[in-house]
Amino acid sequence: MKRAGRGTRKSGRKVAFVAHCLVNQNAKVAEFARLPGIVSPVIDLLRSSGYVIEQLPCPELLFNGVTRWWTTKDIYDNPGYRKHCRSLAKFTADVIERYHRDRYEVVLIGLDGSPSSGVRFTGTSDPIWGGRPDARIEEYKIVPGRGVWIEELAKELDERGIPFPRASGVPMDSPDFDLGRSVAELATFLSD
Amino acid sequence: MVIIADYFLNPQQYKKLPNSPYVYEFVRDSGYGIIKMPPLATPKVALTGWVSSVADQIQEYGNHGFTVLLIGMNSLPGKGVWVSELKRELLARGVEMPATMNLSVSDVASRDSTKKILVGFLR
Numbered sequence: 001m002k003r004a005g006r007g008t009r010k011s012g013r014k015v016a017f018v019a020h021c022l023v024n025q026n027a028k029v030a031e032f033a034r035l036p037g038i039v040s041p042v043i044d045l046l047r048s049s050g051y052v053i054e055q056l057p058c059p060e061l062l063f064n065g066v067t068r069w070w071t072t073k074d075i076y077d078n079p080g081y082r083k084h085c086r087s088l089a090k091f092t093a094d095v096i097e098r099y100h101r102d103r104y105e106v107v108l109i110g111l112d113g114s115p116s117s118g119v120r121f122t123g124t125s126d127p128i129w130g131g132r133p134d135a136r137i138e139e140y141k142i143v144p145g146r147g148v149w150i151e152e153l154a155k156e157l158d159e160r161g162i163p164f165p166r167a168s169g170v171p172m173d174s175p176d177f178d179l180g181r182s183v184a185e186l187a188t189f190l191s192d
Numbered sequence: 193m194v195i196i197a198d199y200f201l202n203p204q205q206y207k208k209l210p211n212s213p214y215v216y217e218f219v220r221d222s223g224y225g226i227i228k229m230p231p232l233a234t235p236k237v238a239l240t241g242w243v244s245s246v247a248d249q250i251q252e253y254g255n256h257g258f259t260v261l262l263i264g265m266n267s268l269p270g271k272g273v274w275v276s277e278l279k280r281e282l283l284a285r286g287v288e289m290p291a292t293m294n295l296s297v298s299d300v301a302s303r304d305s306t307k308k309i310l311v312g313f314l315r
Contacts, residue, residue, distance in 0.1 A: 023201075024225030026193050026258060036223035037193070043220075047213075052202045055228045057245050066256050091241030095234055 011103040016051040017096060018043070019111035020058035022170060027058040029070055031137065034172055034179070041183045042109070042170055049190050051107070054095060057088045059116050059149040069133065070140070073115040074125040076148045085116070085152035093156045096165070106165040109186070110150055113140075113173025118147035120169050138175050193225035193253065194261045194314065195246060195290060197272025201228050203300075206268075210297060214306035215263065222314045224261075229273045243274055247281040250290060261313065262290040267297060 022042050025033040046053060060068060060076075063084050099106055110119030121142045123129070128139040146154070154164045168189040170182050199206050200215040219226060227249055230242045253260050264271025271294050282289055291313075299309045 024193055024227055026225040026253070037225040038220045040220050047216075052205060053228070054230075055226070061252070062245055062248055065252050066258070087241070088245070091238040091245075094238035095230060098233060098235060 011105075013103070014049075014051045014105040014107070015054055015099045016046045016107050016109055017054045017056050017092075017165065018046070018109045019114070019117040019170070020056050020061070021111060021117075021172075022109065023053070023055045024058075026066070027061045029060065029068055032070075032173060034177070039170065039172070039179075041179060042186060045183055045187060045190070046109070049187075051190075052099075052104070054099075056092060056108075056117070056149075056153075059085050059088055062088070070129065070135070071115055072125040072129045072140075073118075073122045073145070073147055074130055076115050081148060082152055085149045086156060088149070089153040089156035092153060093160060093162065096157065097160060097162055100162050107190070108150075108165040108167035110147070110167060110169035111173060112169030112171035113142045113177075114147050116147040116149035118145065118169060118173070119150055119167045120144065120146075121171060121174070122147045123173065140173070140175055142171075142174050193227055193258065194219055194263055195227045195229065195250070195273065196263045197229055197265045197268060198231040199265050199268060199272050200263065200300075201226065202231070205231065209265070209267065210300055212300040212306070214300055214303050215295070215310070217303070218306050218310050219263075219314065222310075224314060232269065232272065239274065239277065243277045243281050246278065247285065247287070250282065251285060251287045254287065260290045262292040263310075263313075264292065264294040265300075266294045 021027045022039045025035050111117040112121040113123055115123045122145045124141050124143045128135045157164055171177050203211045250260050264273045293313045299305055
């Protein structure tokens with residue numbers, strides 16, 4: 001994979017590709033939605049910072065629907081799900097490519113802790129999840145790494161010679177998530 | 193949730209239309225989630241996938257009792273939501289179009305005009 005692009009481009013125009021559920025909490029897996037609709041502190045920060053907002057697809061909703069139950073990267077890490085993610089990555093990369101060509105600064109804001117949309121952190125089956133479905137949310141173990149969807153999107157961009165955007169994530173799938181702290185962290189990321 | 197034209201989330205990208213934040217703000221404050229349609233400049237090769245994925249969501253949410261609405265913009269091609277392509281895709285599946293509200297420039301001119309047109313729609 002090519003090195004992540006710093007992203008600052010000459011045009012002064014900026015676009016943020018955001019995890020689907022940051023704009024639509026209805027897409028979250030059962031019991032993981034933290035707000036009714038939009039994660040407005042995050043989206044409002046991006047808008048007020050001058051970013052065009054592009055919403056990434058939610059591969060989990062499109063694959064397993066709204067009644068899906070909790071899962072982990074280990075479970076989603078299979079050829080069928082990766083093929084599904086890659087098909088979404090193709091039309092998503094078409095849009096990223098257009099902004100890249102038009103010299104926008106492109107950033108990607110994922111959903112840290114998610115088995116699919118994690119950028120810095122994803123979720124593992126070790127030691128509880130992935131066994132019998134009797135785990136508690138507090139037992140969900142977050143580890144450094146990207147989710148399956150973000151990995152497949154990175155591969156698609158790499159094959160096109162497009163640098164992976166400078167990226168961060170909002171850790172809404174982390175059991176100790178704190179919205180205020182996360183928005184402050186995002187503001188720092190955007191100003192770097 | 194509500195499916196919206198790109199214009200309503202990114203009005204600054206549409207130089208011939210008002211740079212109006214009011215639809216986004218009203219949807220946000222009403223507690224609705226958003227499924228944003230891609231921008232008008234989306235490459236044609238990508239459009240089939242986007243429209244198909246939006247139709248998947250309309251079908252899936254509809255099957256499970258979620259309210260799904262659609263807000264388009266009258267002065268944009270395809271109302272800014274590729275309405276013909278979306279209708280065709282849903283018709284092929286036997287799925288109804290979401291309840292739809294198409295707005296005009298005067299509807300997005302002020303917070304009050306936006307509220308007046310949307311308050312009964314986003315119940």
